[in-house]
Amino acid sequence: MSRFQMLEVSSITEEALDTTTLRFDMAEVARPGQFVMVWVPGVDEIPMSLSYMGDVKGVTVKAVGEATRALAAVSVGELVGVRGPYGNGFDLPEGRVLVVGGGVGMAAVMPAAESLGTKADMVIGARSAKDVTFLSRAEAACSRVEVSTDDGSMGFHGNAVQLSGELMDEGRYDAVLACGPEVMLYFLLNLCRERGVPCQLSLERYMKCGAGLCGSCVINGRRVCAEGPVFHGDELVTMNEFGRYRRDPSGRRMPI
Numbered sequence: 001m002s003r004f005q006m007l008e009v010s011s012i013t014e015e016a017l018d019t020t021t022l023r024f025d026m027a028e029v030a031r032p033g034q035f036v037m038v039w040v041p042g043v044d045e046i047p048m049s050l051s052y053m054g055d056v057k058g059v060t061v062k063a064v065g066e067a068t069r070a071l072a073a074v075s076v077g078e079l080v081g082v083r084g085p086y087g088n089g090f091d092l093p094e095g096r097v098l099v100v101g102g103g104v105g106m107a108a109v110m111p112a113a114e115s116l117g118t119k120a121d122m123v124i125g126a127r128s129a130k131d132v133t134f135l136s137r138a139e140a141a142c143s144r145v146e147v148s149t150d151d152g153s154m155g156f157h158g159n160a161v162q163l164s165g166e167l168m169d170e171g172r173y174d175a176v177l178a179c180g181p182e183v184m185l186y187f188l189l190n191l192c193r194e195r196g197v198p199c200q201l202s203l204e205r206y207m208k209c210g211a212g213l214c215g216s217c218v219i220n221g222r223r224v225c226a227e228g229p230v231f232h233g234d235e236l237v238t239m240n241e242f243g244r245y246r247r248d249p250s251g252r253r254m255p256i
């Protein structure tokens with residue numbers, strides 16, 4: 001059951017540029033890929049993937065605007081409001097799995113990669129070396145970890161989809177799991193379709209209630225907070241808004 005709780009932040013870790021993990025005791029059972037709504041008192045409530053499971057859960061926040069900056073500035077011992085967990089999470093597939101995390105999308109896929117363990121290879125996509133998140137955590141969990149950076153400052157010079165294509169050239173995967181910017185997910189879906197590999201992609205859409213009530217997160221009639229945030233490739237190919245349109249806070253459809 002999802003309930004609202006005020007939880008004390010027990011530790012804070014700097015993960016990468018402007019990217020911070022906050023941990024807190026939260027007993028609710030969660031699946032990899034689920035998210036919580038985090039309320040920063042006096043500021044706003046925002047959706048955050050659970051980047052750590054177990055009793056000491058965590059969220060990993062990239063400071064991009066008012067609420068994320070305020071969350072990243074919280075100190076150990078301060079209280080934040082947490083509702084959830086919400087959403088469906090990933091179905092953990094059998095066989096060899098390629099897990100792809102773009103930017104702070106790593107927060108959503110890292111627990112799935114840890115659950116899969118050595119069945120998983122991982123691609124970490126980032127703009128630059130200073131933005132790479134969870135590299136040592138991924139190396140401890142997965143069989144193989146490769147990094148792509150847009151500027152070539154670490155690993156493969158290019159994007160996470162190009163690097164995923166190279167790994168697929170080297171060996172067969174039975175499934176792909178991913179989270180990241182929607183444009184990355186759009187091209188990754190095309191790659192998976194070309195190679196005949198089933199995929200599950202976690203979307204980030206504007207959310208207000210997080211609990212399936214307000215409709216602000218809808219894409220092609222599907223509520224990302226309730227029927228998602230993880231969608232199977234078969235379903236995404238039927239959604240003509242995927243990779244093309246998003247909704248702003250007033251609900252207006254805007255090109256991505």
Ligand SMILES: Cc1cc2nc3c(=O)[nH]c(=O)nc-3n(C[C@H](O)[C@H](O)[C@H](O)COP(=O)(O)OP(=O)(O)OC[C@H]3O[C@@H](n4cnc5c(N)ncnc54)[C@H](O)[C@@H]3O)c2cc1C
Binds near residue numbers: 044048108205208
């Ligand atoms: C299911 C889900 C899981 C997420 N997990 C994480 C996570 O683990 N770590 C993380 O750093 N971020 C995550 N996000 C994105 C995060 O919620 C937004 O960055 C945050 O809400 C922006 O709020 P702001 O006030 O800081 O920025 P704003 O000033 O409101 O906006 C800054 C930018 O973020 C976009 N944005 C604003 N609100 C949202 C929203 N509610 N959802 C998506 N994009 C938004 C805006 O279009 C703009 O480009 C997740 C979003 C969703 C939907």
Ligand code: FES
Binds near residue numbers: 206216217223
């Ligand atoms: S955010 Fe309200 S229905 Fe999804």
